[in-house]
Amino acid sequence: MKEMDTIGFLELTSIAKGIEAVDFMLKAADSTLLMAKASCPGKYYIMICGQVGSVERSIDIGVQIGGRYVVGELLIPRVHPSVIKAINMSEIPETTKAIGVLEYYSAVGSIIAADYAVKAADVSLIAIQLGTGIAGKSFVVLTGDVGAVEAAVEAGAKGAKEKAMMINKIVLPNPRKELVESLIQ
Numbered sequence: 001m002k003e004m005d006t007i008g009f010l011e012l013t014s015i016a017k018g019i020e021a022v023d024f025m026l027k028a029a030d031s032t033l034l035m036a037k038a039s040c041p042g043k044y045y046i047m048i049c050g051q052v053g054s055v056e057r058s059i060d061i062g063v064q065i066g067g068r069y070v071v072g073e074l075l076i077p078r079v080h081p082s083v084i085k086a087i088n089m090s091e092i093p094e095t096t097k098a099i100g101v102l103e104y105y106s107a108v109g110s111i112i113a114a115d116y117a118v119k120a121a122d123v124s125l126i127a128i129q130l131g132t133g134i135a136g137k138s139f140v141v142l143t144g145d146v147g148a149v150e151a152a153v154e155a156g157a158k159g160a161k162e163k164a165m166m167i168n169k170i171v172l173p174n175p176r177k178e179l180v181e182s183l184i185q
Contacts, residue, residue, distance in 0.1 A: 007034070007079045008059040010046040011072035011107055018044025018069075021062040029057035034084065039131040043071075045107055049084065052077050072108040074163070080118045083111065086125035086140075093124060096180050098146040098173045100153040102166065103139040107131050109164025110138035116159030117142055117152035127184050137167065141183050146173045 008031070012018040015038045022036045031048040038044050048058050055075060063070050076083075100123070102113045107130040114128050123144035130138045142152055150171050157169050172179075 005079065006052045006055045006075065006077045007047060007049045007084060007111070008055040008062075008076075009048075009072070009074040009108060009111055010059065010062045010066060010070060012044045012046075012066045012069040013042065013071055014066075014069040015042065015044045017066050018046060021065040022046050024065045025058040025062040028061040029054040031055050031058040035087065039107075039136065040134065041136050043107075043131060043136050045130060047087065049079075072106050072164075074108045074111060076112070076115055080115050082118050082125045083114050083128070086114065086128045087111070087130060092180060092184060093126065093143050096143050096175055096177070098144065098149040098171060099126070099175050099180060099183075100142045100149040100156075100171045101139055101169065101183075102153060102156050102160075103137065103168045104160065105137055105165045105167060107136075107138045109160045109166065110140045112160040112163055113156030113166075114140045114142070117156035120155030121148040121152040123148050123152040126180070143180075146171070 031050040031054045035047040104110050123142045126141040128140050153169050
């Protein structure tokens, strides 16, 4: 498997342009497609990974092809591996001392916040939900000790501040198991 130390992400408001952009992005450089899908409300998300230079080239081409339909772009070198794993995959931890949630108006915000959060404190990502069925919004759910979750939520919020508009953030100590299970359905 290729080295996946860098992820690139594009968010477009045109599904057709998104599909076209994916084709050009994959032909432009040696990047691996992690996700390409239509989402609510009529957005198209593209996520690739690979080495920094390849991902940069692919994103540049995607932005060029997407043109005025590009509403978000992101490149994260040295991304934390759990960010890639948590995108649209959910996992219930055995114990949950606290959960933190960061909610954004765009998918880019949650990806950035998740990376900052897991690098800042000893937390685990439960899920990163990107826009499908939630009006294009996104959110991150993470868990750990209360202090670690508080630190991670603050780091994630601060790290994504320049690139994305946050809707809200919370930290819940000792959440009920039923609540945690409901977050990943």
